[in-house]
Amino acid sequence: MSFDELLDQAGGLGRFQIFQLVLFCVINLLTYPHIVLENFTAAIPDHRCWVQILDNDTVSGNVTRTLSQDALLRISIPLDSNLKPEKCHRFIHPQWHLLHLNETVANKTEPDTEPCVDGWVYDRSYFPSTIITEWDLVCESQSLKSVVQTLFMTGSLLGSLIYSLLSDRFGRKVVYLWCLLQLGILDTAAAFAPTFLIYCILRFWAGLSVMTIMINAFLSEWTTSKRKSVGIVLMMSSYSIGQMFLGGLAFAIRSWHTIHLAVSVPLLVLLLPSRKLVESFRWLIVRNQLEKGVKELRRVAHINGKKNAEETLTIEFVKSTIQKELDAVQVKPSVFQLFHALNVIRCLFSFHFRFSNAVSFYGLILNLQHLGSNIFLFQVLFGAITLTARIVSLWTLNYMGRRTNQILFSFLAGVSILVNTFLPQEMQTLRVSLATLGVGSVSAAGTGFTLHQIELLPTVFRSTLGGIVSGFQRTGAILAPLLMTLLGYSLRLPWIIYGVITLLAVLVILPLPETRNQPLVNTLQDVENNTKYSRKVKQEDTSTKVTQF
Structure with missing residues (x-):
């Protein structure tokens, strides 16, 4: 693929890619705790x-x-x-x-x-102050805790849709930096909220920027296809490290005000190195900004130590290398054309998988107090198991393919949740073990789908459609805590729903194409060509097997 050839010329895995990966991992490590912050800042004491x-x-x-x-x-x-x-x-x-x-x-x-x-x-022995004790969110007001989580998740849903459109319109870098600034300022201000209403408003606005920060397109679009899976899995592993970091931080700092500041102020500091990020070369090309794209490509080559980059990476050379892509982007396709090219049913299956994966994951991760009183230990334990799962997922992605990864781990997660549902409360050790297995399996399946999604969607609409897919994920995240209200009807009903939805995700992965070792698609023509190519390869393979002997 021509894009990969140009990235090889500029250094497919050099100092720039390493700097970018480390920076994103550190930022994600501090961003992820904002999602599960209420596990500690809204802990309900006796x-x-x-x-x-x-x-x-x-x-x-x-x-x-x-x-x-x-x-x-x-x-x-x-x-x-x-x-x-x-x-x-x-x-x-x-x-x-x-x-x-x-x-x-x-x-x-x-x-x-x-x-x-x-x-x-x-009882202030565990937490001297939380938002529960600050505004007496207990008894008839206890449901207001879930209101905060729902508002934050709703904000992340709207933000994933709004900022993904803005990313495709104005570029990845400017929107990413704005979201980083927004999250740092708003959650810092939330630590000083005078009333519960203002706190809810600040958390809602903070939620708008979270998904844009965590699911950014920089890494995949500046990395060659061979290195893409490693980089994405390592970046997603920073989410798990962020979980463990929050557990240790909350154990050391029990005041909710200080916890808020500890995960928010560093994001403002990280704005300084984030300014050195380079705008996506692929986005500049599909937006018909060839000269600026070549300038950014030379900059990356210079950082990676490539000599004579200006002589080799000329506008004429780049233009001739990616002429097909330049011709394709002259035609401005609509999202409806994209749905038609990708097959509507296939898109809906992708949306359903992300939705079901989010329901089961957040159903487990946001209900630590249902496992026991030591929520610090459970937070660290869940972080460790999701980190391990994502590393295991890296192996299965490379050797078993994208679809097999998602099918295998979604099945394990669904079975773990359902079996755990019918175990007696006295079997605490086994219940915790199955819960951690479920969380790990859901994380591994989600990791595989994140990579699969990037490889399925063309660059011209990757952020837009990625935002739609992320919107379904956030809808699942909103639904997950709301399902716990069904505990009033049955103690097992929410967990049965979590397990069944996860098992249904196995079925919707089957129609999706395998994309392992395939280059990123950039235009609608690439999508159609890849589909035709896949069919042609299958026919040739069949013919070879028949005539080989």
């Missing part, structure tokens, strides 16, 4: 109603002085079905008779209770 005889230091009396804290708690807060103090109700009047252990309560009427009208007392 809590109970504020009661006067327990929590008012000005209350005095001989009786309350002689009683222990446990005794005062017993007469002030009713017990739930697990014989633990209620979190959302208190006795209207102290129930002194409960101190007499020998007194039967069979003939006693149920004492009157009331909500926590005076506020709550929180």
